[in-house]
Amino acid sequence: MDTKKKWLIFWGILAALFVGSFGIVLSGNFPQFTIPFSVFASDDKETKKEELPKLNVLALKDVNDQTLLEEQTKKIDALNTAFADNNSFSSSQAMSDAIEKVYGPAKDGKNIFDLYRKIYPMVSSEESGFVSVNLVGFGQRLVDDQTMTTQRQVWSFTDTSGSRHDYTVNLRFNDKELNELTAEDGSDVKSIITKDDTYLDKSADFETAWTELIRRGTDTQLYRQMEKAGMDSNQTEFKALEKSMNITDPSGFFELFKDTRGDITHAYLSGFYHTNTPTDGQSDYYFRVPTSAKDIATFVVVYDRLQQKIVSINRQ
Template sequence: METKKKWLIFWGILAALFVGMFAIVLSGNFPQFTIPFSVFASNDKEEKQEEIPKLKSLALKDVNDQTLLEEQTDKIAALNTAFSDNSNFSSSQSMATAIEKVYGPAKKSKNLFDFYRKIYPMVSSEENGFVSVSLLGFGQRLINDQTYTSQRQIWSFTDSNGTRHDYTISLQFNTKELYQLSIEENSEVKSVITKDDTYLDKSADFETAWTELVQRGTDVQLYRQMKKDGMNSDQTEFKALEKSMNVTDPSGFFDLFRDTRGDLTHAYLSGFYHTNTPTDGQSDYYFRVPTSEKGVAEFIVVYDRLQQKILSINKQDLSENSDE
């Protein structure tokens, strides 16, 4: 009898539960549960990754330095021929016309007028004389993503006492225009470049040296660890990496490593400049590094063509290139 009562109680409770659930379904009043979103949130705060743009790069493999040199020496020869006629110094317009025949129309005619005004003491008297124009250096630069040729020249004059006066002229031009011209007075005369110079045959070796540096110096994992620790250039592993670089003065490597975020492939070649100094030929290679969506850092990598070795890596003050 006791057992029968227990079963009756059990089935009664079960029936009550069933009726209650049926009533809830009919009424639509389902119980609501709120689960905090934080239950699913990760404890790790992921850093928002900023998209760094790629920059246009100068294709060094497409440049034949010896051909480029011949093109520059041809222009120097044309200038010497033109200004062997003193009438081309008779006015600023005459001089500008002679120069524009060689380099194309000047983007800023004022630059040519300033040039004439600077050398006027040397050309305003028959007692003074024009000597020659010589080539100090040449190269190419990307300006607003367009390729321009760069030249530095030395213009030499003598006064009535036989004293030599030198002026250094810097030009940037392409096949359409003379983009820029500036002048420095009484600058130090350095080794000039002639068509007979064949040292440039070795300049392609820079690509090999740079490729090796990029491969050896790229370490994104190390960069992330250094950034987490406060980006200290004295960090032991970085010092070991810096020491392994085949660079005479590696002190500028830290800036390059930091700005490329440990991936040196993010340094884009934007130009080069060849000289015959200090003794056997030095070349400067210019690189741009995107540091943010709009920010860009610039570096000069100095290369010794005789030793076939990178001498230094230097971060550049962008104010120096404000005209570009």
């Protein structure tokens, strides 16, 4: 093919392309190209931070321990007066009437019947008799977000040989009803509580100690660092933090730090319980910690009232 023909073919093809392009412009039918959005999407997906619920708190500042103690000792005195009459033990119904007169109607009468059946060997024989009811512990707890008073009692009986028989009775109640009653054989009582125990009014001291623990122990930045590293309780910075806590046995602080995600204000007070044991008076303070939208962990903070110091923190 000569050069002239080659040029004719070239210009013919070029003209055809030009006419075709011009036709597309006039018709508006531009070719469409789709680029997947995923090309621009980042591989790093941000996880939405879980919102933890806020829980109701037992208002410790509204509690006067001494007034609460006087209310409990009055109930104990009323029980002892009622049980001084042997007719109060003549039947489960008679005993139930005596108890409900002091604590209000029982939510479940079977609990009182079970207690009567347990002590029946002591009240059904002339060779044994009732001695006394003593208070060994008391406090308050939030139950379904309602404040309930708690008592731990020891019921003592004796037989003709002089042997003593104890039963431990736990009660939970409010102004309207006796919400719960449980009983067990024996007792581990070391010291009973009386209305003369004036040093029980120590809630303000605990609040001071707890506020200081929150101030020292809250460190969300350290928590995030530990979370990335696998939450090792032996991490150097955490060990330094743990050592700075004014706690006799700080070993349980790690679990509290972990569950509150480094912010101790996320531990919500739900109750307390006072005793005179082991020798100088111990109080247990109960805290609830939301660990997810539905799950809650419970911690017991043991406090020495005489030393005014937190003894330990235990996850239940």
